[in-house]
């Protein structure tokens with residue numbers, strides 16, 4: 402490229418006046434989207450045509466605010482109070498807005514010298530998380546890009562503790578993972594990634610309330626022993642992905658002690674309940690875990706991404722990885738540091754400054770905001786349970802432990818799995834509401850996840866009223882009453 406063209410391209414991309422104009426337009430759009438009401442559709446019925454039209458757009462930087470508006474209008478409005486489908490939060494506005502500062506500073510917090518202030522903030526957030534879960538100051542942790550990374554990191558720390566030679570030799574280690582049947586797939590995926598083989602995961606059955614049945618752990622451990630496994634990682638979940646159920650952590654801790662197992666808690670979803678004086682009792686025993694995975698981007702209502710892993714004995718996390726990288730990491734004897742680098746114990750080399758949004762919100766509004774958000778969303782899920790109990794068409798499949806409710810048709814109908822599926826699709830196609838679906842006890846059902854603290858009882862009535870209306874329509878079309 403000729404030098405004049407290079408200069409012209411750089412001038413255009415770094416032009417201060419036009420960047421200021423764009424910044425103002427983006428921030429107006431951002432505030433509107435973050436404070437969205439229930440007036441428009443959750444997802445527009447013609448979303449597909451709108452999305453295709455977007456991909457054909459050509460233009461200039463000056464057009465980019467218009468593209469952004471079109472992009473927002475074409476897709477799913479996670480911030481809509483009638484979006485009740487998946488564990489993706491309507492983010493706290495301040496947290497979402499600070500994201501552009503994270504990108505602007507673009508500091509990698511892997512090593513102290515690259516980002517001293519960011520690193521201190523990151524460490525302060527981690528120290529607060531340790532306290533939240535009742536861990537000692539000697540625990541160690543890091544933010545991760547989500548719960549799957551946090552679970553993988555915890556499994557690596559567990560393996561390093563149970564089979565210290567595994568990192569170097571990759572030798573078969575005969576470690577079994579005993580985990581509830583509703584455990585998130587990232588645990589089995591971690592076993593696959595680590596070369597332990599997904600077959601080393603032994604499912605523990607759930608009870609009638611969809612919590613993992615802690616009484617069944619000894620029998621599952623016997624089965625694993627029979628298959629040749631000698632060491633165990635025991636995994637509890639708070640709350641589970643399908644139903645938001647909270648395992649009995651005290652019972653799990655006792656079973657882990659009996660088995661001399663590494664005890665991991667996947668609290669990716671429910672960890673945020675710890676902020677609520679009313680709800681935290683439901684996670685009693687969490688401090689007994691050897692490791693905890695927890696997602697601020699779920700019930701702390703942070704925008705994607707913000708996960709975290711904590712290990713009670715800090716040395717066991719720092720021992721999870723081994724690496725040689727003299728261009729980045731230096732032993733403290735060679736380069737003394739005010740704060741130890743986090744890079745040696747994170748999967749990522751470039752480590753995003755995700756702590757900023759958490760720290761900013763925590764400081765601005767206090768932990769009581771996180772308590773309010775957990776209380777509000779769990780109360781809305783309870784209202785959905787009450788609605789289903791009184792409905793002539795719908796029935797709840799469990800009492801919600803947190804902010805997730807599975808429910809289904811009250812009457813039995815032929816081909817029920819398919820009927821549930823097409824009703825869910827019909828509901829979502831209306832644009833009035835958005836729910837998800839899963840399989841519980843072998844049967845397809847509806848699933849509602851309250852991830853917007855501004856979703857109220859009225860929005861629950863709108864969403865479930867839409868499910869009832871579409872149910873009537875689908876059943877009439879099938880000749881059912």
Ligand SMILES: Cc1ncc(COP(=O)(O)O)c(C=O)c1O
Pocket residue numbers: 488546547548549550552585587638639640641642667668669670696708
């Ligand atoms: C219980 C549980 N663990 C882990 C994960 C994975 O988290 P992430 O999507 O942040 O990777 C999920 C995701 O829904 C989950 O529900």
